[in-house]
Amino acid sequence: MKKSLQNKDHTKNIIQKAGFRATKPRLALLSLLQVAKYPLNIKEIMGKLETATADQVTVYRILDAFKKAGIVNQINFQDNATRYEYKDTEHDHHHIVCVTCKKVEDFIGCDYKKLAGEVLKQTPCFAEITDHSFEFFGKCKTCVSV
């Protein structure tokens, strides 16, 4: 079986296992997020999706549903546009963003689990932690000298 077909089946499985119907917009959107090199905002998503694959409103609804289902992560680069990324549990990572040119690079090593335990002890109101966000902002080697 060809690799691309395996991937298509895999994408379809993820959608169905999460309890959703495998529709054209959902398959296209999840496939797109799976190959994206960094978290995409709505404009980038609509630009990369083939015309008439999905309405923008549909994309918003799917992203919301996928986020609740734990299939995608919602990410914010402080640029007034929510970004979404496929949640690959095998390759947990976070991002560093250049504040000047917006270049993005991944990094690993965020040991949030240890801190999560300490935080629950510190915060008397809270019972459980379900998610976390963590990004670094800085300057890339090109922009730092400007």
Add this chain to the structure above:
Amino acid sequence: MKKSLQNKDHTKNIIQKAGFRATKPRLALLSLLQVAKYPLNIKEIMGKLETATADQVTVYRILDAFKKAGIVNQINFQDNATRYEYKDTEHDHHHIVCVTCKKVEDFIGCDYKKLAGEVLKQTPCFAEITDHSFEFFGKCKTCVSV
């Protein structure tokens, strides 16, 4: 000298040391952020500011300038509204947010400096780190049982 006057002078000093003129909107906004118990979004700010103290556009411009000057932090709770918090360098902290009722509690212990060094080694494109964001999302003791 009364405490409230000391605070007023302190607020004025912060603004002027950052290179800004100590105008009514800027004094009111920074004072508000200094006493806020959690990061405020624009609606909350406009609601808490006395009427006619500052136009909403002015508030946006001041927040942007204060952020660039390092006086305030920009924070995102994944609720489509940018939040701002007075940056008190003496009391560095982050936030945990209840995904159900939006309650916020602070926590300390984010040792980002150690990770920042490792991240710069990992990411060949980046030269320096200037900022970071870190929030936990979870459920408070009231909402967890629902």
Add this chain to the structure above:
DNA sequence: TTCATTGCAAAACGTTTGCATGTAT
């Protein structure tokens, strides 16, 4: 006085809602 700062009007985005139509299972 002078230049930084503000207010107002209007536009530009990002996001959500309601409802009729379409479709995966």
Add this chain to the structure above:
DNA sequence: ATACATGCAAACGTTTTGCAATGAA
């Protein structure tokens, strides 16, 4: 067949821009 999903239109909330008027130093 039918409950789930989508598309379209329109509303909504947040943020930005241009420009003339104002005010702090």
